[in-house]
Amino acid sequence: MGRGERVVAYARAPVRGLALAGLALLGPPLLILIFVGAHAGLPSPAFFVERGRRLPALARRLAARWGGADLPSPYRPAPPPPTRDPDGWYRDGGALFRSAFPPAYLARLRWIFRDPATVRDLAWMALNPLIGGPLAALAPALIAGGLATAWLHPSPDGLALAVAAALLGIALGPPLLRAHTRWTRVLLAPRARRAPGRVMSAVGRSAAAGAHVCASAVLPGVAAVFALAQVLAIALMPVRLWPETVLGSRRFVSWRRAQIGAWTGVRIAEPYRPEPPLPQPEPDGTYRLGWGPVGTVYRTRAAAVRARRFEWTVRDPASWRDLAWLLLEVPVAAVLFAVPALLIGGGLILLCWLWAWTGALSLISGLTWSPGDVLHAAVPASANIPAPVAGLAAAALGIAAAPALLRCHALLSRALLAPTRAAVLANRVDTLTSSRARISDAQAAELRRIERDLHDGAQARWVAVGMTLGAAEELIDRDPEAAKAVIAGAKNMSVAALGELRELIRGIHPPVLADRGLADAVRTLAMDAPLEAEVHVDLPGRAAAPIEAAVYFAVSELLANVAKHAAASQVSVALTYENGLLRATVTDDGQGGAVAGHGGGLHGIRRRLDGFDGVLTLSSPPGGPTTATLEIPCALSSPKTSTSSEKGSPTS
Amino acid sequence: MRVVLAEDVYLLREGLTHLLRAHDVEVVAAVDTGEELLDALARHRPDAAIVDVRLPPGFTDEGVRAAIEARTRRPGFPVLVLSQYVEQIYARELLADGAGGVGYLLKDRVFDTGHFVDALRRVASGGTAMDPEVIAKLLGGTSPLHPVASLTPREREVLQLMAQGRSNAAIAGRLYISEGTVGKHIAAIFAKLGLDAADDVNRRVLAVLAFLNRA
Numbered sequence: 001m002g003r004g005e006r007v008v009a010y011a012r013a014p015v016r017g018l019a020l021a022g023l024a025l026l027g028p029p030l031l032i033l034i035f036v037g038a039h040a041g042l043p044s045p046a047f048f049v050e051r052g053r054r055l056p057a058l059a060r061r062l063a064a065r066w067g068g069a070d071l072p073s074p075y076r077p078a079p080p081p082p083t084r085d086p087d088g089w090y091r092d093g094g095a096l097f098r099s100a101f102p103p104a105y106l107a108r109l110r111w112i113f114r115d116p117a118t119v120r121d122l123a124w125m126a127l128n129p130l131i132g133g134p135l136a137a138l139a140p141a142l143i144a145g146g147l148a149t150a151w152l153h154p155s156p157d158g159l160a161l162a163v164a165a166a167l168l169g170i171a172l173g174p175p176l177l178r179a180h181t182r183w184t185r186v187l188l189a190p191r192a193r194r195a196p197g198r199v200m201s202a203v204g205r206s207a208a209a210g211a212h213v214c215a216s217a218v219l220p221g222v223a224a225v226f227a228l229a230q231v232l233a234i235a236l237m238p239v240r241l242w243p244e245t246v247l248g249s250r251r252f253v254s255w256r257r258a259q260i261g262a263w264t265g266v267r268i269a270e271p272y273r274p275e276p277p278l279p280q281p282e283p284d285g286t287y288r289l290g291w292g293p294v295g296t297v298y299r300t301r302a303a304a305v306r307a308r309r310f311e312w313t314v315r316d317p318a319s320w321r322d323l324a325w326l327l328l329e330v331p332v333a334a335v336l337f338a339v340p341a342l343l344i345g346g347g348l349i350l351l352c353w354l355w356a357w358t359g360a361l362s363l364i365s366g367l368t369w370s371p372g373d374v375l376h377a378a379v380p381a382s383a384n385i386p387a388p389v390a391g392l393a394a395a396a397l398g399i400a401a402a403p404a405l406l407r408c409h410a411l412l413s414r415a416l417l418a419p420t421r422a423a424v425l426a427n428r429v430d431t432l433t434s435s436r437a438r439i440s441d442a443q444a445a446e447l448r449r450i451e452r453d454l455h456d457g458a459q460a461r462w463v464a465v466g467m468t469l470g471a472a473e474e475l476i477d478r479d480p481e482a483a484k485a486v487i488a489g490a491k492n493m494s495v496a497a498l499g500e501l502r503e504l505i506r507g508i509h510p511p512v513l514a515d516r517g518l519a520d521a522v523r524t525l526a527m528d529a530p531l532e533a534e535v536h537v538d539l540p541g542r543a544a545a546p547i548e549a550a551v552y553f554a555v556s557e558l559l560a561n562v563a564k565h566a567a568a569s570q571v572s573v574a575l576t577y578e579n580g581l582l583r584a585t586v587t588d589d590g591q592g593g594a595v596a597g598h599g600g601g602l603h604g605i606r607r608r609l610d611g612f613d614g615v616l617t618l619s620s621p622p623g624g625p626t627t628a629t630l631e632i633p634c635a636l637s638s639p640k641t642s643t644s645s646e647k648g649s650p651t652s
Numbered sequence: 653m654r655v656v657l658a659e660d661v662y663l664l665r666e667g668l669t670h671l672l673r674a675h676d677v678e679v680v681a682a683v684d685t686g687e688e689l690l691d692a693l694a695r696h697r698p699d700a701a702i703v704d705v706r707l708p709p710g711f712t713d714e715g716v717r718a719a720i721e722a723r724t725r726r727p728g729f730p731v732l733v734l735s736q737y738v739e740q741i742y743a744r745e746l747l748a749d750g751a752g753g754v755g756y757l758l759k760d761r762v763f764d765t766g767h768f769v770d771a772l773r774r775v776a777s778g779g780t781a782m783d784p785e786v787i788a789k790l791l792g793g794t795s796p797l798h799p800v801a802s803l804t805p806r807e808r809e810v811l812q813l814m815a816q817g818r819s820n821a822a823i824a825g826r827l828y829i830s831e832g833t834v835g836k837h838i839a840a841i842f843a844k845l846g847l848d849a850a851d852d853v854n855r856r857v858l859a860v861l862a863f864l865n866r867a
Contacts, residue, residue, distance in 0.1 A: 495760045502737050512739045515712035520741055527740040527793045
């Protein structure tokens with residue numbers, strides 16, 4: 001950098017600092033505007049957040065132009081406009097819409113609020129005036145202070161002080177600007193993909209625990225609304241309203257179940273009974289539903305459906321247990337979460353954030369009130385403790401208690417929300433009945449396929465071999481040369497028949513699986529796959545033959561899918577066994593975006609695994625990598641009894 | 653030539669014995685388990701062994717294991733393994749010692765008596781005889797980034813035949829081209845795969861198989 005450029009840089013830095021400080025002051029008003037606007041909901045909560053992105057975007061541009069930091073846009077790409085299904089509806093998850101507006105609205109809402117960059121933007125707006133603002137404002141403030149001193153006190157001492165302050169301001173300009181850029185990068189740059197350090201992950205965990213406690217303190221309000229709705233429905237029009245209210249509540253309760261599992265690791269299974277089939281009309285057009293020793297005749301289908309739904313919800317104990325949980329949420333949360341949520345929320349928002357703002361405002365205006373006064377009035381003993389210290393201490397106390405309280409709440413919830421033993425058994429019977437039906441269907445279909453293949457393939461070919469040999473027998477005395485040619489034809493036919501049999505056998509039970517077991521069979525699959533395939537096997541023994549076959553065919557199908565669709569160059573297969581679960585994972589470095597459609601190969605794998613309580617999960621974010629994991633609960637036999645590798649070899 | 657035959661199906665054992673005898677190959681012992689095979693090899697010291705993959709008592713891969721065991725006791729001992737199906741994994745295990753004198757063929761190939769006996773003689777003299785299906789699988793299991801993908805279709809054909817263990821003359825006859833052309837193709841293949849060209853046919857084939865095995 002030339003001398004001239006350096007002079008320009010030092011001259012320019014305070015001006016830029018002033019601009020950035022002004023920008024920082026825009027953050028909180030915009031934050032309040034977004035908050036109010038998003039809660040007003042018009043035209044959409046997403047609208048205000050999306051428009052609000054202009055301020056961070058400006059900050060990013062300025063950081064790039066003035067600080068030389070490249071801060072690419074961290075936002076996820078906007079969702080595509082909804083597409084119309086062939087039947088004329090627009091689909092969004094499980095809901096159908098006639099118009100394109102609601103799904104587009106919902107997709108936009110999800111896009112904005114599920115983007116972690118949104119939270120980081122909002123956090124930046126709240127924090128920037130406290131961190132970035134002072135960093136940017138210090139240099140111009142020193143210069144302005146110097147000028148003001150020189151003007152007000154033109155004495156030699158005053159002038160010396162003024163020159164010193166102004167020079168310090170000019171000298172500090174560029175480094176402070178760099179520090180400001182670095183701060184901007186903390187929240188506004190796309191989050192790095194690398195794993196956070198130990199300190200950062202501990203901070204993240206604490207923040208999450210605090211947020212979970214605050215959410216757990218607020219959500220019972222929603223539970224209370226559902227509980228009230230159910231109580232009103234039961235009191236007013238039970239048959240018409242209650243089932244609908246129950247189903248609405250179930251969505252909320254199921255969501256909480258999942259959340260509790262994610263927050264505390266206490267997994268709570270869904271206890272609900274499956275919905276009964278629609279009632280069938282009698283020949284006279286009426287519907288007869290029996291319930292215990294009595295029954296009712298319904299004249300219309302709607303009434304019959306309503307009655308059956310009512311019966312279904314009333315007789316499912318889970319409905320009543322859900323209601324009890326909804327009713328108990330408020331008192332339980334009040335006992336468990338009110339105090340820690342107040343400590344965390346009050347400590348951080350009131351005693352830290354608001355304290356900083358009132359402090360800053362009191363410098364400019366004559367404001368004398370501070371949140372610290374409230375604290376000191378409430379707890380006289382804390383008179384000597386500064387408000388932010390007390391606030392941070394309170395928040396730390398709340399966060400420290402959070403995991404134990406969340407776990408306590410999770411265990412209490414599980415007592416009501418988990419299926420009862422009877423419900424577990426009833427569900428299990430249902431699952432077994434349907435999976436047994438599917439398995440026997442699949443087996444029958446498989447046998448039919450084998451029968452057809454044998455009938456049309458090998459059997460037909462051997463009939464032809466027999467006929468050809470018969471022809472040769474007649475020819476052999478009259479025309480030995482022709483007979484030779486005919487016999488050669490018969491030989492070729494029998495080779496073809498053998499080839500077909502080989503393929504058929506491979507489809508029933510691959511020989512290498514029978515000979516060597518799952519590990520080597522999967523290695524063979526990997527060798528045959530037309531891409532780089534790595535196999536890691538860590539199995540302490542062998543699984544039962546049907547399970548080995550199911551895993552083998554599943555891995556085979558997954559590898560075939562990778563070769564066909566993923567545009568991958570490498571794939572790795574891992575077989576492991578842990579806590580009674582045999583797990584096979586197939587990971588490729590392809591383009592991702594795979595979906596398990598109905599009727600596809602993945603559907604076939606799921607059906608095959610069904611009979612063993614096996615589960616196939618697919619993770620395939622756009623851009624890859626795709627990981628398919630299948631898990632089957634099973635026992636492994638010890639390797640001694642399962643392989644015969646020692647038996648076959650002679651001992652001499 | 654004297655061979656020991658390990659095959660548990662009576663009809664096939666008898667059939668093979670007759671067939672080999674008709675081509676001046678003496679079957680000094682015909683056994684039906686892996687252990688008996690190793691005993692017979694120790695007792696008769698034959699020129700080669702013909703082994704079925706599935707043998708009693710387990711009917712899994714006893715034949716392959718006995719063949720590998722025989723070759724660790726007598727390195728380079730010629731073994732021709734027969735099977736109803738071919739798998740890369742067995743081919744790789746048989747070829748792993750890099751010593752040659754290995755054959756791995758589908759049982760169907762026995763129908764073509766001339767070729768079968770040719771393959772046996774090639775194995776007995778330290779060459780290799782790999783089933784076309786094994787070679788197709790070895791080639792099919794390579795990724796598009798593998799050097800094999802850079803071969804022309806004709807070079808691929810030559811490579812397949814060469815990897816099966818066939819001589820230049822046999823390849824020329826199969827593809828209806830001159831031996832000189834085969835030589836040129838082979839030189840091009842070795843250059844593309846980055847292998848050192850050897851004059852000896854057997855060593856050359858083993859280099860190719862080792863290369864494919866690595867993939």
